[in-house]
Amino acid sequence: MAYETIQVTPIGGSIGAEIAGVDLARPLSNRQAQEVHDAFLEHSVVFFRDQRLDPEQQKRAARLFGEPVAIPFVKSLDGHPEIIDIVKEAEDAGKYNFGGNWHTDTTFLETPALGSLLYALEVPPRGGDTLFADLHAAYETLSPGMRALLDGLTAVHTGSRSYGSQSKFQGGKNQSVSMAIDANADGDRLVEHPVVRTHPETGRKCLFVNPNYTLRFKDMTEAESKPLLDFLYAHAIRDEFVCRFPWRAGSVAVWDNRCTMHRAVNDYDGHRRHVRRVTLQGDRPH
Numbered sequence: 057m058a059y060e061t062i063q064v065t066p067i068g069g070s071i072g073a074e075i076a077g078v079d080l081a082r083p084l085s086n087r088q089a090q091e092v093h094d095a096f097l098e099h100s101v102v103f104f105r106d107q108r109l110d111p112e113q114q115k116r117a118a119r120l121f122g123e124p125v126a127i128p129f130v131k132s133l134d135g136h137p138e139i140i141d142i143v144k145e146a147e148d149a150g151k152y153n154f155g156g157n158w159h160t161d162t163t164f165l166e167t168p169a170l171g172s173l174l175y176a177l178e179v180p181p182r183g184g185d186t187l188f189a190d191l192h193a194a195y196e197t198l199s200p201g202m203r204a205l206l207d208g209l210t211a212v213h214t215g216s217r218s219y220g221s222q223s224k225f226q227g228g229k230n231q232s233v234s235m236a237i238d239a240n241a242d243g244d245r246l247v248e249h250p251v252v253r254t255h256p257e258t259g260r261k262c263l264f265v266n267p268n269y270t271l272r273f274k275d276m277t278e279a280e281s282k283p284l285l286d287f288l289y290a291h292a293i294r295d296e297f298v299c300r301f302p303w304r305a306g307s308v309a310v311w312d313n314r315c316t317m318h319r320a321v322n323d324y325d326g327h328r329r330h331v332r333r334v335t336l337q338g339d340r341p342h
């Protein structure tokens with residue numbers, strides 16, 4: 057796609073592109089906003105450097121892609137229910153980091169997030185990158201037989217391992233001293249989504265299961281589901297489907313949660329990392 061008001065540079069062979077020529081703190085022209093949105097749909101995750109955003113500016117920037125929404129279980133920023141601070145402190149060494157397993161955000165909800173805009177306030181001197189995986193490529197590179205099998209399947213998702221009775225954050229365990237995660241019985245709810253969803257804006261199909269929240273296939277046991285789910289997870293994070301974003305303070309990432317998974321790499325013990333996320337309201341996957 058040709059862009060006239062922004063510069064778009066892919067950072068991986070499959071997904072991910074850096075966008076230059078945009079100050080997200082200011083309102084964009086209609087043309088620029090349209091091109092930023094086009095690049096988001098074309099590359100599934102887009103990155104901006106050297107931004108300076110207060111919470112209101114961050115929410116306005118997020119509205120270029122969708123409508124900000126509050127998410128359950130994680131304490132939000134005071135006065136901004138749609139914003140969460142994701143922090144690992146230097147003294148949190150040895151602890152799990154928020155978002156550290158491959159996942160697609162909030163698939164434990166009936167309407168999982170459309171996407172998120174993540175803004176880096178403070179990053180470690182090295183490490184703390186985020187990985188993004190292309191779930192369109194994952195689906196499109198499966199054999200016709202496997203695609204036909206998956207097209208007819210439904211998966212059961214739950215927040216149980218993160219926010220329910222199986223939570224790794226239960227009783228303050230694992231979580232950063234600066235985050236408040238309220239794991240409770242609501243996290244054990246089960247919801248169903250198609251294993252293959254159609255992107256509502258592009259019409260492309262993609263795989264829609266993830267190791268953090270997908271429990272099993274509908275009408276199958278966890279043990280029966282596990283071999284095929286494990287195969288799909290390993291397939292989806294093949295090197296050629298993944299891009300890696302090295303953060304700097306002031307960097308912004310916006311991912312299309314309808315067709316990607318992501319994972320925050322936990323390799324910076326002893327250093328502080330503080331990123332701020334606005335989550336966007338999604339629709340029911342079909």
Ligand code: SIN
Pocket residue numbers: 142154155156172174185186318319320321331333
């Ligand atoms: C997340 O999963 O929302 C956090 C990603 C990150 O901290 O890089």
